[in-house]
Amino acid sequence: MTTRAGFVALIGEPNAGKSTLTNRMVGAKVSIVTHKVQTTRTRIRGVAMEGDAQIVFVDTPGLFQPRRRLDRAMVAAAWGSASDADVIVLLVEAHRGLVEGVERILATLADQLPRGAKVALAINKIDRVKAESLLALSQALNDKYPFAKTFMISAERGYGVDDLRQWLAKEVPEGPWLYPEDQIADLPMRMIAAEMTREKLTLRLHQELPYQLTVETEHWQERDDGSARIDQVIYVSRDGHKGILLGHRGETIKAISQASRAELEEFLGRKVHLFLQVKVRENWLEEAERYNEMGLNFRDGNA
Numbered sequence: 001m002t003t004r005a006g007f008v009a010l011i012g013e014p015n016a017g018k019s020t021l022t023n024r025m026v027g028a029k030v031s032i033v034t035h036k037v038q039t040t041r042t043r044i045r046g047v048a049m050e051g052d053a054q055i056v057f058v059d060t061p062g063l064f065q066p067r068r069r070l071d072r073a074m075v076a077a078a079w080g081s082a083s084d085a086d087v088i089v090l091l092v093e094a095h096r097g098l099v100e101g102v103e104r105i106l107a108t109l110a111d112q113l114p115r116g117a118k119v120a121l122a123i124n125k126i127d128r129v130k131a132e133s134l135l136a137l138s139q140a141l142n143d144k145y146p147f148a149k150t151f152m153i154s155a156e157r158g159y160g161v162d163d164l165r166q167w168l169a170k171e172v173p174e175g176p177w178l179y180p181e182d183q184i185a186d187l188p189m190r191m192i193a194a195e196m197t198r199e200k201l202t203l204r205l206h207q208e209l210p211y212q213l214t215v216e217t218e219h220w221q222e223r224d225d226g227s228a229r230i231d232q233v234i235y236v237s238r239d240g241h242k243g244i245l246l247g248h249r250g251e252t253i254k255a256i257s258q259a260s261r262a263e264l265e266e267f268l269g270r271k272v273h274l275f276l277q278v279k280v281r282e283n284w285l286e287e288a289e290r291y292n293e294m295g296l297n298f299r300d301g302n303a
């Protein structure tokens, strides 16, 4: 059997429908997308199977809205992962059209991506507009950037999504699957748990720190009484961040822990004992072995 596998980067303005689309694409078959899963460089949104092809959906945090604290290396890394992707899909909201944010993305694409990069356009939320307006929008967008293909979709209702997935399956290169099929099912639980904590950190810290920290689930123990003990480490890149995370008398980390535990319990349907630890790890961004720990081997094809 000839297998195919590759990365598809979903880009677009906030709210364009990236999560909704991933959920649709991934469907019931393979779902690691309950929460966005973070790796050091990219977030894996989900893995979809289509015939013999495995499509790994990623996104690129910080790409189009560099935050104050975001350093150059991070932006470069974000672009790296977009242009590393085998295919890029730009999501544009049909009812908003060619707004300034979209213009900016198109200009950046033209400017930064290597020639020949495969970029598809997906005009999303077509359920919100009259069909007549779509042709003009598609034309206007294609005038600005030479998209490889244009899809009209409604991620929410599922229109056009199968076509897009089938096209992507043909566009990713031949090669071994990035996730062994039998691992897809259980790999995600630890990652999902880590992402839940990361989400709470984001909420609590007002999006200030999160791009500079990572959460890992180190131990997961099933207990006889039916509960689970989960140990996680939050890695920060600077000593100063540790204090912010812990908060006065540890209040911040405690609140985060409680919120994450509550969500984990709901998700797992049983009692959870969650233990969080904060550690400083400089340059975690560069640490290649982290990819492996996250269950992902970038580019070497033997995950």
Ligand SMILES: Nc1nc2c(ncn2[C@@H]2O[C@H](COP(=O)(O)OP(=O)(O)OP(=O)(O)O)[C@@H](O)[C@H]2O)c(=O)[nH]1
Binding pocket: 012, 013, 014, 015, 016, 017, 018, 019, 020, 021, 124, 125, 126, 127, 128, 153, 154, 155, 156, 157
């Ligand atoms: N009407 C309509 N609404 C949609 C469609 N797709 C997504 N939405 C809605 O748009 C909103 C944003 O969707 P998300 O999937 O969260 O968008 P996102 O791009 O992942 O957002 P961020 O990751 O936060 O940038 C949600 O309320 C969705 O229900 C669609 O096809 N039609």
